[in-house]
Amino acid sequence: MNCQKLELLGGGAHGIVFLGQYYTSPPFNAPVKIAVKSSKIEFSDSIWKEGQILRMFQGCPYIIQCFGGDTSVEHGNIVYNLLLEYAPGGTLQGLINSQEGFFSEHEASLYAYQLLKGIQEVHRLGFVHCDLKPNNVLLFPCSCGCGLNQLKIGDFRLSKVAGEEGHHGALLYTSPESLFCGIHEAPKDIWAIGCMVVEMMTGKSPWRFTSSSCNTNDVNKLAVEMAFNKPQIPTGISNCAKDFVMRCFERNPNVRWTADKLLNHPFVARNNNPLLCRTWENHKVLGNRLFKTEKWISKFGLFSTPISSCTCGCR
Template structure:
């Protein structure tokens, strides 16, 4: 049986603990996301999405769900998932003094697009793409760390018509903020904000006079600017994850 021993974080969903699971699961250390059973609707919804998205190397993996009786907390709903020893992408950006080299950004953007492509093909919209919701795993070949999309608590099915904003305003697309329209293109806009944040640590992404015109650092290559130009456009012209994977900016990371 797994046993919680170190609190990793907390939010509106509940709490996350690091847990030991010797002889119970592979790997031996897992992350357990928990909520009081009576307040676990959001976490149960996240577990359903994680099951649907199982098996992709760029999406956090779920090992199962259980209900436990805990001292001082009563009945608790738990989702057992991969533990990310590298923390979040936000931590990784900080480790680069908030400005990643463009070749590194290209490599990480490729991983995130592969994850988003899979998520979108499965008929899911993440709805809250941001550095805090991307987890970091050790590199397997001595190269870049492995990034995985996580935190699907606000996600929706593409077919669901939920005409209200969900997510984080700083990374939100114009159409999601203005009309609540949140489809796969909204994830792509948020991904673009995340790419800019890797390039400049989130400093002055937006021009003061125009919330919807991203401020691209002058030192970005023409290829990088063209890549971002396929993202920060109106929804009908915005490129999909699959299309962006074939852009020269991403191809250079191979």
């Protein structure tokens, strides 16, 4: 077997994520860590769709890479597996929690730059992510020991083609036009990036009303807050950072700045962010380099476990 599931990393309603190990084809025959998102075949539509979208972004250094898919029989169940790049640094949410926010402006601007580069490519190819939030941004620690991270956008389950119907995603990162008018287009992703930048620098959501509870009353109160108030702009940050966040929080989506414009904003265009990121882009991680020798993986039985009999007609 050239692929194994090693341990459980997490999961939710739409799939379980495992740490996996894949052995590349000769002449390398090298083990590479991957993330494997799995679901029983009857519930796998969303992760199959995610794989098809991610296939469009192969080679983009700011979007998690997908190496292919597999349908296997595991312990008597037919399972669909999506093979993804493994992020050893966890999520941006984990990093925010560990630092209680309070990122330096330099660090926050570097991460904002990378988020914008990733979402710029998403929008360029005619897609909208629709669920940008810290839990869906994955970290790859820099190998030079600088303490910074390369960011990649992941979890494209709710993503859509621009102009199609969509979902508003996580409430705290949802734009007003998405929540109240059902408009789920590119400016929605920019609003979410503004929310994340505020959270990085303060450890808190830009909304005054927040709750860890998910009951209906709390959701309704937050919706009212979002309808009649503006998101809270941090006071202890530079005017440049404030201006950047305000451009993301333009209430009119037609006026809100695009990723292209924001990449030229001095908050993210300064501090050698482009230079550092180009260095990362040119430094190919071993796993990615090895996988570049592989074709798109589309197999049956990559993870299959031996079973004595099967009545589903799949073997």
